[in-house]
Amino acid sequence: MGADAAPATPVLEVENLSLSFGGIRALNGVSFAVQPGSITSVIGPNGAGKTSLFNSISGFYKSTGTVRVDGKPIDHLHPPERAKLGLARSFQNIALFRGMTVLDNIKLGRHAHMKTGLLDALFYFGRARREEVELRREVEERIIDFLEIDHIRKAPVASLPYGLQKRVELARALAMRPRLLMLDEPVAGMNREETEDMARFILDVREEWGVPVLMVEHDMGMVMDISDHVVVLNFGQMIAQGTPREVQANPEVAAAYLGTGDVADLRRRVAAETRLPETREVA
Amino acid sequence: MRIATAKETYAADEALFDTAVQRVWFAILLAALALFPFLADQYWLFLAGLAAINVISVTGLNILTGYTGLVSLGQAAFMGVGAYTVAVMEARLGTPVLLNLLGGGLVAAGVGMVFGLPSLRVKGLYLAIATIAASFILHFVFANWTSVTRGVSGINVPPAAFFGMALDTPFKLYWLIMPITVLLLLGAANLFRTRVGRAFIAVRDRDISAEVLGIPLLRTKLTSFALASFYAGVAGGLWAYFFRVVTPESFPLLLSIFLLAAIIVGGMGTILGGILGAVFMTLVPEFLKLLVGFVTPVWPDAAVHLSPVRTVVFGAMIVGFLIFEPQGLAEMWRRTRRFFHLWPFKT
């Protein structure tokens, strides 16, 4: 699906995005699109500019070029306004709020869509109460159940193991009413089983919520397995894009990884392709 | 949990006091606060009034520093703004007490927001020290805007009048101060059950991630400044009625430090911590006075040394708590409660 489903407006379009830090060209004329209902992955060696790309889309880095959501340019919008549009994301270095419970972290994701003002909050009356109870029910029934984190809802996030923290980040992104789910290395540092769980959640989000996913990931097995479209960055430049199969066949991609000594690893992982689906069905 | 009554269940789970036991304890506490003035003498009523005023101001500062992570050394100055506003309204305009206090809170909130503006660009300790500027700039205004503040001689405040009755004793004032304190505390506790409070904590824990997740930083920080200053302003207004004279020297930088020390001692970022810290820090000097009374027979000079000893103890408490009990009295309270919860079984 995705890439060749012609006329639909892409959920996200990135056009000619460039960004530099002093002398470093972190992004150099990057253009691609995320089609509705698709899973698009961004890959590339360390320091290629993947996280910078995410931060530019979020509006945290001021880059040049154009970013469109559902066809509308958002370059003039500040990060919180972009979040409100539904650019929901997780972070490479887990960015949970340590002073809050799991439940509050998830609820925080909804902030931009709520209306409770300062006075409502102080009296916890009328709107504040209504909104909070509604949010609680939705979080419980749609997110906590879905991601199977019932047992930790009241736990302080700092006490959780790494894999669960990543899952809570996903939960918080889901609470943001995502139009596009942006995940920065969702399975980094996870073991095989946790990785498979996460892959299943990502696919389920797409199926059940109809939300397209844009994901940065180093785990080639997973990328090749679940993506509809893959974008390859190297030194800030987009060197290839296409279906997983096309990207694998592209000699430049192999060369980019060769440059970092990763090629054997890439080959191995790519060869191990399509190992996930069975597990997915079992689980 | 996911049965027909889910709605009720979630609402109950979101309640401020979510168990029956907690509600009973809260009722007992309110009853005790209502009985207190009939049992206590003037001295204890005076202390209770002072402690309650400090509780309000400390809770405000706790919202700003403990929950939003913005260190402020200007809280006393914002109390001053509230006190002067109330003093002027009471002495010149003769408007009703509650309106004056609201005015004091609102004017302080406005001034607090102005001094909070740098917080978007200026971070961390730079901000903390910038807030000292608020102290000195406002002190200057208090001392030199003579047409309004009467300069260094200050303003004498007539007693608060409530339905024609002058609130001129600690006993009568108690009935003004204590209900306001309880309401403001409940307000603060409510705040952290909603999006507003969550945004504060998010800004404290990771401001830039919070921004990317949809929280406007400047707006959130200014809200926190405004709220903290509102609490300060109301506390200052009550202070004006309590001491009945407001001068530029009433709200020194040292008071700001005292308030900050109270949240450290009590426990940063918990409502209970603010309460415990403020009460404790208000009572310590009195306790030292008592102690001096005890040792005077053996050490006749003790009274002379009271003031420096108080200074040393004040400093030592800050240092001691930070090193040995960084979560403050609130954490000690939680531990004690856990102990009795499990008692007589060993933890």
Next chain:
Amino acid sequence: MEMDWLLLAEVSLAGLGTGGLYALTALAFVIIYKATRVVNLAIGEILMLGAYAFFGLAAGWALPWWVAALGALAVAGVFGAVVERTIIRPMLGESPISVFMVTVGLGSMLVGVVELIWTADPHRLPEFMPNTPILIGDAFLAPKIGYGFMVAAAVIAVFVLLFRFWRGGVALRATASDQAAAYSVGINVPGVFSLAWIVACMVAAGAGILVGSIGGISSTMGVFGLSVLVVVIVGGLDSVPGALVAGLLVGLVEALAGAYLGGEFKLLATFSLLVAVLMVHPYGLFGTREIERL
């Protein structure tokens, strides 16, 4: 109105003279901040401690002034070592708010102790500086301020050289720029912490002797630290040149405001300067901007 240039010159000179002492104390502050990232709000009280130690030794024990001065520096050095080891080190890794409040507590304890020993009354330090008036052109400069400035300038010069060339100075700078890296190349980081506190407390104590000999000593002389705080914020918390430039600047602004507007404008002027600088340069004139990453 006729401009009185001579008055302006004399006021400016006096301001720069005080500014030299601000710069010296600010240097002590910056040394600690660079090495340990501690914002030391007790710097004014440590300065006071130095002045009182000198007073105790020179007036109380009647030692010659230079012996008393060395003694005071030694007391301050020991104090720095003890404080670093017992109070600052346990706070490593705590939030900056906590660490900064710990120094506030320390300052309060120092004031109390000084009042317990010497009472809160002001005292005069024994005279030890020459009192021949200094004339620069036609402008008169109070001798104590002039000599105080010269001593401060000399000490600062020595320190700038030490920073550059002495091994300890290099270790300190390395620790300041990257603690983990400094550790991995074999620098004794805890040693650097101790050293920074010892040296800084000695510098502050030296400044205290100079300040006390100009204006006398009292248990409230720690407020000198407030102006120093303005200096380090204006200059940038981690910048030695910033401390020097801002020291002179703040001294000058304060003197001009005091002379032309009135004494009550001094603090207003310096703190307004602070707010103005921060609005334009959030990390002070020369401070290192902290890079924020997601």
